[in-house]
Amino acid sequence: MPDKYSRFSELPHQAVDVIVIGSGFAGLAAAIEAAAAGASVIVVEKMLAPGGNSLISDGGIAAPGTVYQLDAGITWDSPELMYRDMITAGEGLNHPQLVKVIAAGAKAAFLWTEEFLGVSYKNRVDIFGGHSVARCHTPESVSGRSLIKKQIEKLTSLGVPLYLGTPVKALVQDERGRVVGIKVADRDGGLRSDHADQTTIHAAKAVIVAAGGFGSDVAFRQAQDPRLDETLMSTNKPSATAEILKECMWIGANPVQLSRIQLGPWASPDEKGFGLGPLFGDYVALPYGVLIDPATGGRFVNELSDRKTLAEAMLRNRHPVIGIADAAGAQTAGWDLQPAVRKGVVKTFASLAELAADYGIDPGALQDSLSRFNHMVIRGEDCDFYKPLLNMAAPIEHPPFYAMRFWPKVHYTMGGIQIDVLARVIHRDQYPIDGLFAAGEVTGGIHGACRLGSCAITECLVMGRIAGQQAARL
Amino acid sequence: MPDKYSRFSELPHQAVDVIVIGSGFAGLAAAIEAAAAGASVIVVEKMLAPGGNSLISDGGIAAPGTVYQLDAGITWDSPELMYRDMITAGEGLNHPQLVKVIAAGAKAAFLWTEEFLGVSYKNRVDIFGGHSVARCHTPESVSGRSLIKKQIEKLTSLGVPLYLGTPVKALVQDERGRVVGIKVADRDGGLRSDHADQTTIHAAKAVIVAAGGFGSDVAFRQAQDPRLDETLMSTNKPSATAEILKECMWIGANPVQLSRIQLGPWASPDEKGFGLGPLFGDYVALPYGVLIDPATGGRFVNELSDRKTLAEAMLRNRHPVIGIADAAGAQTAGWDLQPAVRKGVVKTFASLAELAADYGIDPGALQDSLSRFNHMVIRGEDCDFYKPLLNMAAPIEHPPFYAMRFWPKVHYTMGGIQIDVLARVIHRDQYPIDGLFAAGEVTGGIHGACRLGSCAITECLVMGRIAGQQAARL
Structure with a gap:
């Protein structure tokens, strides 16, 4: 990992084009794509280390049709088969257009990590429950850490600052409802300037929410599924909480399928x-x-x-x-x-x-x-x-x-804010909220009733990249 | 049915104690209890006829331990057994405290309709799928209409006006977030006065939301379950839409289990x-x-x-x-x-x-x-x-x-806004929203993954009565 991150006190006073909330797989993918497309980008992360929950995953990524599958003698995998597997496990609750985007983009996302970012994978593929074939690719490190590290290196080379210890307190909208920035405080509630107790950073193009799931937010998850009380352990970091999801709901984002919470068996x-x-x-x-x-x-x-x-x-x-x-x-x-x-x-x-x-x-x-x-x-x-x-x-x-x-331990929250195939956040009245994109576990609808193993990283990369590309185009 | 209802132009200019939104089983039960406790109450209904979806139900109400069961030789039913049946069908997603309140209050609610309101029931009990015993009591009319009629008669005798054709456009909060009234328009967007294009009615004690489910709201239901598109028929009236649920979400009410939508088989x-x-x-x-x-x-x-x-x-x-x-x-x-x-x-x-x-x-x-x-x-x-x-x-x-x-047809939406055992609406940050109660299908968490037949009317009456009693006490 790079040992120098940007400091809270260095947060910009002028507007940037794109603000990314969260530094896991999805957020970093979005930031890289937005910056690569020429936008000025910053990433804000509430914790004092980057990577969120992504860091502690085993890094496995599902992709159909790779040479690793061919090496293992698997010649018949396809985006269509992966789509079918995801819909079957999801009990048909999955938003089908989103699943198509994930399955169709999986191989390209995998190659992006390998060829563009330089992640090394073991020469093997593994099968997890619910997949028709072995299509999980695991990095040499057997950890999400290597992908996060390569993403941050790329981000650094693109000149994108990553602000740690910078929790977002609010999304800022203009009078027409367009999201135009965020309010932040430092972790102690400290100030960036002496103007206000909370500090606004303006986004000229968009804010991208990639804040992760709420598996560790006991009160919030228990309202959706009362069995998941504090006695159930979680595979998540304690920081996997719902405050940004709730902030999105506050400005009208439609929460979908929140009661679909996965236990890791x-x-x-x-x-x-x-x-x-x-x-x-x-x-x-x-x-x-x-x-x-x-x-x-x-x-x-x-x-x-x-x-x-x-x-x-x-x-x-x-x-x-x-x-x-x-x-x-x-x-x-x-x-x-x-x-x-x-x-x-x-x-x-x-x-x-x-x-x-x-x-x-x-x-x-x-x-x-x-x-x-x-x-x-x-x-x-x-x-x-x-x-x-x-x-x-x-x-x-x-x-x-x-x-x-x-x-079983609480592992993953399938539900979250609704998005469309362009990663735009959808309002509860079913229109896209101007200036707001989302990707990764904070979103809902892709996995329906049950996410298959190794499909989360695929989702984070496919939708994160789309969010970054779309935000930069505004 | 009484042939005279209050007219939009007669809506009060001074504050009332309690405003009830919706004139189905839950709303009317709440209004009766609040008025019986001495509060000044009004009921507003968006449609030109009272009763909502309740009117077209078959009127069956689940209650354990009645004389009708004894007549049928069923001596072993109990609130505990009804609780267990509801939790089993609900796959354990049910908020257990709410289910206990429903099961424990079912018999009293049934007797309230029979002895206090004067509804006549057939001398039989029926069993529906998922119930351990026959515990459904059906009115002589085999229609929810008779209960609605008796509720309206009681309401009229208590002097509570019911305003038809009066859709609620917004909940009104004071600067501390307490719900203090509603904004209404007539169905043509007409005015009650010439002061504003929307008219505020103030509630000194509380607003009770009993606006029903969203089974006919294709866009909203399809975001939660994409299979439920417009080609699927619904048993609901076209008026079973989500606008009041969304208004509650707008002011912070926590939506729970929205993706749990029941098909009537x-x-x-x-x-x-x-x-x-x-x-x-x-x-x-x-x-x-x-x-x-x-x-x-x-x-x-x-x-x-x-x-x-x-x-x-x-x-x-x-x-x-x-x-x-x-x-x-x-x-x-x-x-x-x-x-x-x-x-x-x-x-x-x-x-x-x-x-x-x-x-x-x-x-x-x-x-x-x-x-x-x-x-x-x-x-x-x-x-x-x-x-x-x-x-x-x-x-x-x-x-x-x-x-x-x-x-199957789309029949019932198990999910809705979160409430507690006092029928208080719970904010997404898990505190009760001051001045706001809810009951009936607009709420979520009672039935979990699957509602059992004839438990909806029980729920509407038990929670509606609690909402009315609690609102009047403020």
């Missing part, structure tokens, strides 16, 4: 936040292993179901379940599980009997379940839960066995 | 609006008959599933399905089906073969399905779809056979 209750568990959970145990209900010793779900289906199946059990993979599965997956093992989130066992004893599972029932599953793997057909077995032809039988407790 | 595509089909669909075919997919001649769902489950099962078929009951079922149900038959919405057939021919169903497959179903009825167990058969022990075999095409 591959998280560990034995660590806080996103943690190290999901690498084992999402990349190893679900595709290459099984989920076992410790109360019965049996499987209970297709482990490659979408996140909503999987989380609901777990919640019905009312207690954490155990994800299990063996040495062969872990080797095929090819991920470094040692950090999670050292942290104690993932455990290793020399035998299934030891594993069963540790989690209080009936050892005979567990052995029976795995024998049955292995038999089905050999036959190539999961007759119990119809899990696609194409990519995991190996029975689970080689020690050491890896295991983790799974329990 | 017992409606006929062969007539507009609510129509006559639901009486056969909901009261006869679903409890006493079967649903048949004409493409296969087979059943495809538990006909007593909740509305969401049922509508989704129908939509998966992608074409209308056929609901069938026989003469014995129709007689047991005991409803007058002749108006629907005369309208051509429900058809009668002398034999199953004739019925099959009319709907293009394979006659052998249809006969097989009914034979299998009848066999299961005799055994008392629906082994295919687990429909509860307790109340319908008769095989379907006695001509004439009654049949109707079923296709």
Whole structure:
């Protein structure tokens, strides 16, 4: 990361063309495109570090038709298939035109990160629940950090300042309702000048909202889904709160599908936040292993179901379940599980009997379940839960066995402010609000009832870039 | 109905205590309670007739523990069971405290209509999908009209004026955000006085919003659920639109669960609006008959599933399905089906073969399905779809056979503005907005993902009465 960011006291007094709120994937993509198109741009970030929640994601990005897929023998993926997968998981609630834009723009967005920004990807593709094929591309770092770093480098080369510790207090409109700027304060409520207790920065062209989701805003999320109280853990940073979403609502932005809040079903209750568990959970145990209900010793779900289906199946059990993979599965997956093992989130066992004893599972029932599953793997057909077995032809039988407790955590807010295909924010009376664009998790309607894994970064980049391009054109 | 209502030109110039927006079940209940508590009250209604959508409902009201249930041999119903049924159908999204208030207050609300207002009910209780027991009480008129009529009579006796053709254009707040009145115009935009193009009426205590749902507001509903475009029919009046909900959002009311929009699965595509089909669909075919997919001649769902489950099962078929009951079922149900038959919405057939021919169903497959179903009825167990058969022990075999095409129509909007147990409207920052109450379909959070049949009137009365009582206390 660059070690110098712009200081609050340096915020401009003259108008800039475009103000971007938020420095995650979407905000930085928007800022880069707007600046590349010749606009003067600033980025404001409420936290003291850039990147928001994007920084702690694993960086996986869904894109159909890449050479990485061809290398893996996947020749039949397409934007149409990705569109269908997203609509299916979204239960048809997705705004179809937006999904088309995402699916059609996914490959170009991926190539933009690789060729224009210089992010390095592993030569592999992974499949997550609900996708028809493996189409997730993961950076070498296995972290969103590398994309954020490359985006900031590009932004710096374009001369765009990024102001940290600069929370937005309000959007400013002119008398006709056009958004013409923002009011900011420093984090201590301090002033940029001695003129006012809040400081206005004017935007000659547009303000782009890329402020992220509200997964950590307990009061706001609980009003939409009362089950999601403070006892439920979240993979999000504590800063994933709703104040900018609410400010957009204040000036008339239409909130859509706010009650559609995603639980990440591959998280560990034995660590806080996103943690190290999901690498084992999402990349190893679900595709290459099984989920076992410790109360019965049996499987209970297709482990490659979408996140909503999987989380609901777990919640019905009312207690954490155990994800299990063996040495062969872990080797095929090819991920470094040692950090999670050292942290104690993932455990290793020399035998299934030891594993069963540790989690209080009936050892005979567990052995029976795995024998049955292995038999089905050999036959190539999961007759119990119809899990696609194409990519995991190996029975689970080689020690050491890896295991983790799974329990859902609040992960992603599908709902947010309504946008159109040009990333313009839509008023509740269904017209675009002049001068206001939005992209990323703060928006709603793209994923409907359930977002598929690795589609968020795709969305952030596709819609963020569109927002920046459109804002610069005004 | 009283034939004289107050005229727009007679709207008061001095402040009243309480202004109620909307003249459906909830608004009238609120107005009666506020007036009975001694407040000066007015009701404003945008349409030229009172009653809103309430008028065209079938008037069924859910209440546990009534003498009508005891007469029917149902001794084990309770508020707790009704609470559990509502939460189950709502998929746990329901605000639990609100559901408790509804379930606990249901019987008192029912008795209020019967003993205080004088509504006459049929001596029967009906079961709708998702309820554990028969707990729906239907007025003699089989229409919401009788309750509206009695409410208006009571209102008139309390001296409360009801202004028709009086749409609310805005809520008025004082400088501290307290709601202190409304602005109205007449339906032609006309003036009450020559002072302004909009007229303010002041409320010394509170404004109560009971403006109903937005099922007929295509643009607004489609932003939340893009599948619900103008090609989908609605059981609602065209006046079921979102303008007051949006006005509440404008002043900060938190919209919750707006994307949860209910399709009525017992409606006929062969007539507009609510129509006559639901009486056969909901009261006869679903409890006493079967649903048949004409493409296969087979059943495809538990006909007593909740509305969401049922509508989704129908939509998966992608074409209308056929609901069938026989003469014995129709007689047991005991409803007058002749108006629907005369309208051509429900058809009668002398034999199953004739019925099959009319709907293009394979006659052998249809006969097989009914034979299998009848066999299961005799055994008392629906082994295919687990429909509860307790109340319908008769095989379907006695001509004439009654049949109707079923296709879902937009029926009810579960989402709306957030309220608390005192019916106070909650701001998006989670504090009550001073001077503003709400009740009925304009509010959200009570029914979660799916409202059960006959729980809406219960809700309107329980929360409407609370709103009126609380407003009068200010």
